[in-house]
Amino acid sequence: MGALPESQIKEFIERVAGPAGGAEIEAALGEAEALVEQGDFAQAAELYAAILAAEPDTFKAVLGLARCDIATGNIDAAKALLEALPAEKANDPGVTALKAQIALADQAADLGEEGELRARIESNPRDLDARFELALLLNAKDQREDAADQLLDIFRMNRSWEDDKARKQLVQFFEAWGPTDEATLYGRRRLSSLLFA
Numbered sequence: 001m002g003a004l005p006e007s008q009i010k011e012f013i014e015r016v017a018g019p020a021g022g023a024e025i026e027a028a029l030g031e032a033e034a035l036v037e038q039g040d041f042a043q044a045a046e047l048y049a050a051i052l053a054a055e056p057d058t059f060k061a062v063l064g065l066a067r068c069d070i071a072t073g074n075i076d077a078a079k080a081l082l083e084a085l086p087a088e089k090a091n092d093p094g095v096t097a098l099k100a101q102i103a104l105a106d107q108a109a110d111l112g113e114e115g116e117l118r119a120r121i122e123s124n125p126r127d128l129d130a131r132f133e134l135a136l137l138l139n140a141k142d143q144r145e146d147a148a149d150q151l152l153d154i155f156r157m158n159r160s161w162e163d164d165k166a167r168k169q170l171v172q173f174f175e176a177w178g179p180t181d182e183a184t185l186y187g188r189r190r191l192s193s194l195l196f197a
Contacts, residue, residue, distance in 0.1 A: 025051055029060050041068040059085075063094045070101050078102055093178075100176035108140035128154050128161050132169070139173060144183030148173060152190050167191070 028051050035044035045068035051061040062081055069078035079102060082095060089095055111117075111133050120130035135150035151173070154166035170187060177184045 025055055025058060025061075029058075029064070032061070032064055036064065036067065036071075041071040044068050045072070059089065059092075063098065066098050067101075070098065070105060073105075075102055075105050097176055097178055100172055103172065104136065104139055104176055108136050111137045111140070114138075114141075126157060128158065128166075132166065135166075135169065139176075144173070144177060144181070145186050148183055148187035148190065152187065152194065155191070156194055 028047055032044045032047040032051070035041075035047065045065055048061045048065035048068065051058050052065065055061070062085060066078040066081040069075070069081065078098065082098060082102075085095065114134065114137055117130045117134040117137065120127050121134065124130075131150045131154050135147045135154075138144075138147035138150065148170060151166045151170045154161055155170070159167070170191065174184045174187060
């Protein structure tokens, strides 16, 4: 599949499927998560895929593989993984966050260039459409606080713009980023100060 030779993957699967499978799977999940934290999504995806080959119902591995697929731009594979989950898992916070990330990736696919959007904003600071697109683009580049700032600027200038579109998008960002992410906490603080100012 990539960086790991097939023989190593097979060896790993045999280890995981053996009598100590549960402990081996937990160790492999931890290793895969560490690879994700390091930004090595390809290697992590291989590890998650190996776990799923041995234990197809490993929910954490499904979420991990979907997360890797999103990070590497393989959105359709991530969608397929999430759609195959049992209905009772649909409202799991991890699934909700990944679905929000997929929706954001779909939105970002049709955006313009950052330089062009910034030029539009510089020539007209009240070009809210350009600010909104720039927020989506910045989020796609993982510049989360900057993305939040653009939406908060829209909200500050015109709270009801396009049926509260900026605030709704900000809430979608928060869902995708998770409740404890630094950018979520930052955005919530700024939004609260605008709401109650």
